[in-house]
Amino acid sequence: MFLNFGIxxxxxxxxxxxxxxxxxxxxxxVLLIGLDVFCAASAIWAFLGENAGRISLLMFxxxxxxxxxxxxxxxxxxxxPKENGYYDAxxxxxxxxxxxxxxxxxxxxWYFTQKEIIAYYKQDNNYxxx
Numbered sequence: 001m002f003l004n005f006g007i008x009x010x011x012x013x014x015x016x017x018x019x020x021x022x023x024x025x026x027x028x029x030v031l032l033i034g035l036d037v038f039c040a041a042s043a044i045w046a047f048l049g050e051n052a053g054r055i056s057l058l059m060f061x062x063x064x065x066x067x068x069x070x071x072x073x074x075x076x077x078x079x080x081p082k083e084n085g086y087y088d089a090x091x092x093x094x095x096x097x098x099x100x101x102x103x104x105x106x107x108x109x110w111y112f113t114q115k116e117i118i119a120y121y122k123q124d125n126n127y128x129x130x
Contacts, residue, residue: 006040009064009101035064046112051121054112061105068098 013032017024039060045053075091082088111117 006036006043009039010036031067035060035067039064049121054117054121058109058112061108065098065101065105068101072098 010033013036017029017032039057042053042057042060046057047053072091072095075094079087079091
């Protein structure tokens with residue numbers, strides 16, 4: 001999760017912001033980069049065996065995917081056909097590129113919500129709410 005949702009996603013977002021034809025608002029850039037950094041930090045925190053790290057990892061991965069799906073919906077909603085009547089294929093390629101992160105997030109949710117894994121993370125838990 002550290003590599004896919006942290007490092008790889010950070011590089012991909014940084015390159016897309018840098019190569020975009022339009023100027024990206026600073027709030028969007030901070031949101032994108034911040035989600036990637038927090039996903040990577042949460043993965044390290046969960047790797048260290050903290051229950052709060054497990055919960056934050058699930059939360060930030062879900063937020064990262066929700067953001068990507070939101071961007072896809074905006075791209076599809078604002079798509080206009082070219083002069084030949086066809087839409088730009090990059091929108092659909094972006095949609096297909098979300099299949100791998102969705103699959104990895106589903107595996108992450110499945111793994112971190114198993115009874116044995118929850119019991120492992122809660123064995124040294126001093127928090128009442130987690």
